[in-house]
Amino acid sequence: MNIHESYMQRALELAALGLGQVAQNPLVGAVLVHEDRIIGEGYHQQFGGPHAEVNCLAAVNENDKTLIPESTLYVTLEPCCHHGKTPPCTSLIISRGIKKVVVASKDPFEKVNGSGFKILQEAGVAVEYGILEAAACHLNRRFFHFHQKKRPYIILKWAATEDGYMAGEQGLPVKISNTLTDQLVHRWRSEEQAIFAGTQTILNDNPRLTNRHWPGKNPIRITIDRQLRIPQHYHLFDRLSQTVIFNEKMNNQSNGVHFVQIAKGADLHETLVHYSNQHGIQSILVEGGSQILDYFLSNDLWDEIRLITAKGMELGGGIPAPKHEFVRFDETMSLQNDIITTAYRRYN
Numbered sequence: 049m050n051i052h053e054s055y056m057q058r059a060l061e062l063a064a065l066g067l068g069q070v071a072q073n074p075l076v077g078a079v080l081v082h083e084d085r086i087i088g089e090g091y092h093q094q095f096g097g098p099h100a101e102v103n104c105l106a107a108v109n110e111n112d113k114t115l116i117p118e119s120t121l122y123v124t125l126e127p128c129c130h131h132g133k134t135p136p137c138t139s140l141i142i143s144r145g146i147k148k149v150v151v152a153s154k155d156p157f158e159k160v161n162g163s164g165f166k167i168l169q170e171a172g173v174a175v176e177y178g179i180l181e182a183a184a185c186h187l188n189r190r191f192f193h194f195h196q197k198k199r200p201y202i203i204l205k206w207a208a209t210e211d212g213y214m215a216g217e218q219g220l221p222v223k224i225s226n227t228l229t230d231q232l233v234h235r236w237r238s239e240e241q242a243i244f245a246g247t248q249t250i251l252n253d254n255p256r257l258t259n260r261h262w263p264g265k266n267p268i269r270i271t272i273d274r275q276l277r278i279p280q281h282y283h284l285f286d287r288l289s290q291t292v293i294f295n296e297k298m299n300n301q302s303n304g305v306h307f308v309q310i311a312k313g314a315d316l317h318e319t320l321v322h323y324s325n326q327h328g329i330q331s332i333l334v335e336g337g338s339q340i341l342d343y344f345l346s347n348d349l350w351d352e353i354r355l356i357t358a359k360g361m362e363l364g365g366g367i368p369a370p371k372h373e374f375v376r377f378d379e380t381m382s383l384q385n386d387i388i389t390t391a392y393r394r395y396n
Contacts, residue, residue: 217367
């Protein structure tokens with residue numbers, strides 16, 4: 049790893065700290081370096097709050113402020129050049145006299161998308177682009193996917209026994225994953241904007257769909273209950289998180305629950321895409337039962353799969369886990385007796 053990559057790696061580590069806090073904005077980290085010494089660093093911490101570049105420059109010690117014009121700024125994403133909830137970072141960089149900016153990846157958002165580089169270069173700032181680009185794109189895969197493909201990033205998650213079952217006979221709930229894995233799942237929930245479960249799963253399990261075992265913001269809870277069969281006393285109506293219920297009967301909004309009427313027989317994925325695009329939901333964690341998961345898998349409507357397998361646990365019968373022999377898993381980790389494998393969909 050060369051010196052540029054070393055500082056960019058630090059910026060990526062900082063950027064990741066904003067996961068679950070900054071959507072609909074991207075994850076961004078910044079490091080300011082003077083003669084091989086980091087004099088400032090920061091990251092985008094909260095949606096609507098100061099950007100990484102602002103926090104980085106604000107962190108510079110008073111004694112080092114005179115060194116800012118002679119320093120190199122490392123940023124994981126192309127600096128913004130438009131007025132949103134905050135002023136453009138390109139203006140800040142230029143005003144502070146920074147002469148060189150090293151960037152990992154271009155911003156695909158239509159109001160940036162190369163314009164940030166152009167503004168900096170026209171102001172005499174040297175721009176180097178593409179340092180650890182693949183890692184930066186992976187970190188911001190939700191943001192990139194949403195803006196490039198105009199639909200939310202879909203993560204499928206399920207737990208299965210070693211002999212391939214995810215529930216007992218007639219859908220009877222069975223505790224499969226261990227306590228550490230449960231905590232990890234709640235962390236996953238905190239990192240995504242929304243979580244989806246089907247009607248049957250909610251009727252069978254009465255899940256809360258919150259990240260109560262991990263700090264952070266609860267995801268928006270989404271389900272499709274076409275005939276409004278879910279009882280009002282279920283956890284879905286506990287007001288702990290914004291809840292969206294697609295149905296064929298009514299439009300109504302009260303006490304944090306939004307009933308969204310859809311056409312009879314409306315396709316689930318099309319419904320999710322339309323609503324997500326309208327409301328800026330960039331990622332959805334699907335924790336459905338076998339029917340919902342099979343729908344996404346058989347129609348190739350997924351971007352990431354997270355499979356939890358309880359080694360040594362067998363049911364001998366029940367509801368089979370989704371078939372996934374066609375999936376190539378990229379990452380594997382263990383938490384006690386649980387094996388967690390992750391697959392990322394590949395696009396041409």
